[in-house]
Amino acid sequence: MKEFKFNDNQLSIINELEVDIDINKLNIAFGSESIDNFDNDEQFLILKVANACYRSGFPVVKDSIYDTFIQIFTTNNPNHPFITSVESEVINLGKTVTLPQKMLSTDKAYSKKEINKWLDRIIKAANELDLDSKEIEIRVTPKLDGYAAFDDGEKLYTRGDGVKGQDISRAFERGLKVAGNGQRGLGAGEIVIDKAYFEENLSQYFENSRNIQAAIIAEKNVDEKVLEAIKDGACVFYPFSQIINWTGNYQDLMADFDNKIDEVWNAVGYDVDGVVLEATDSRIKNHMGATRKFHRWQIAFKVNDESAEVEVISVTPQTSRMGRVTPVAELVPTRISGATISRVTVHHYKMVKNNGVGPGAILQIVRSGLVIPKIENVIKAVEPQIPELCPSCHSHLIWESDNLVCPNKNDCPAQTENTLVHFFKTLGNNDGFGPKNIEKLSNLGIKHIHQLYALKAHQFISYGFGDKTSKNLFDQLQVSQEVEIEDWRFLSAFGVSRLGGGNCEKLLQHYPLVALFELSAEDIAKIDGFAQISAEAIVEGLANIREEFFKVYDLGFNLGITPKLSEKDDSSSPIAGATVVFTGTMLQGKRGDMEKHAKSLGAKVAKSVTGKTTYLIAGEKVGETKVNSARDKGVTVLSEQEYLNLID
Known part of the structure; x- marks a missing residue:
């Protein structure tokens, strides 16, 4: 049995549930991944805790283990309300309201054999309706691992218990869009976040994407980073009716099952934990109907995890475009789930430090056959490898929560392109310098903000831009200097760690812009809202951008001055x-x-x-x-x- 220990978030959820079960029994259940030795009441409470933690974004067991728990409990308690009804959401979001239509769960299958049994039931229904079974069509879609919701065009609802949910229309009011800029009112779907965006911009702040999904619909105190993700279009409501799919004859599907499932599984850039198969004929759907929990004409296909114990050769640091240094464990090549695995990403350096990941460590690696491998457990810990310098620019690294971060925003090759993109995006007063143009200029040697502002129209032409585009880009640069912008926004555009717009404004309510570069960590820590660790990171970050900041500042931007607190009262x-x-x-x-x-x-x-x-x-x-x-x-x-x- 592996040792299991709840984190603070999971313990908070358990306390809110007020379940009458000893915490040590929960540790044993989730550590041994078995509920065989518990009585019926204890099994129910274990399931209740597992469901609540998963839906709050802090899962305690893998999906396949949870499904095994459900099967064991169902055997002895087939009519228990937890089995016969939709597993409810646990986040309290306000008053409960009746959904426009029922939202049921989806039955699950973990093998091709189980899918064949389900198809047999579909064929039987077709025969009972005197339909030609050869014409049965199956629609296969990605099973989005998001937050289930229903959009009737006026309101957005949580799934709740499948009959009653809660009004979360505020998500659309905050700027949430329908995927693909679609129309409202398309019914059931999932709130999801783009995987690449999450990894690049949010993974250092949130444990997993489900935390973001819950934050999007929170009643109050929405994180600024989540609001930014909504604004950037990374968070969307994806209606099931509009999702990418494969639709065809069931015999064609089964003849090339693995390839078609693989194709659909990887068709979208959002978290997916399986595929959903459903009969398309409305007559079959009406005939088969549903239980209180599932539609009989629909099933989800998932893959059980395969794992192996693998030895670590080394841990390689890699600096991302956002400055976060990611540890990558180089492994003794090992075959898992049909693929040879030779490296795996460790989530962050706090995990490396706390779990002893280094040369000679033994890791339990899990792969679900169709997804990237991940570390499930550290079997043997060793002395960890913790870098002190950025592998890209050799700057001294700083700790930000669980992560090591390179604070050198302007001279770190791994970050320069992102620094330029962030600068113009934060200024928000010109349209010419988006990621594509920045990438082109960066590849041609433009690495710093002040270098861009030094370019003339004819130089853009020499970089491969057309005459009209070159003039437009040059004009956009002039406009961005002339149009008034807040001084806090200007400072925030340099991307200093811990200096988002809110913190910039706080600092500038106490000190003039240029004076910030002379402050000590103690000066900043005295200001309400700044801890000592944050203050030290800000001082180091300001020191790293100082030279570039003044080269840009001296160009003469039209800056609006933040009123001091005494002026605002x-x-x-x-x-x-x-x-x-x-x-x-x-x-x-x-x-x-x-x-x-x-x-x-x-x-x-x-x-x-x-x-x-x-x-x-x-x-x-x-x-x-x-x-x-x-x-x-x-x-x-x-x-x-x-x-x-x-x-x-």
């Missing part, structure tokens, strides 16, 4: 101390300008409405749902003109 302002949210299209000014002005009057500007919101300022094209939702929370809703009258 204007008690005469009618919105001083109020929390305001702007929504819709404003007629008498840009929304960003109005938000900036509201801050200067002492208001706190938020992006979404909560019970703590004072005013919702509604411009044009605002849905009644959002307005009514705000009023239900006791928020005062003002039109644009009413707001302007108020502050006048």
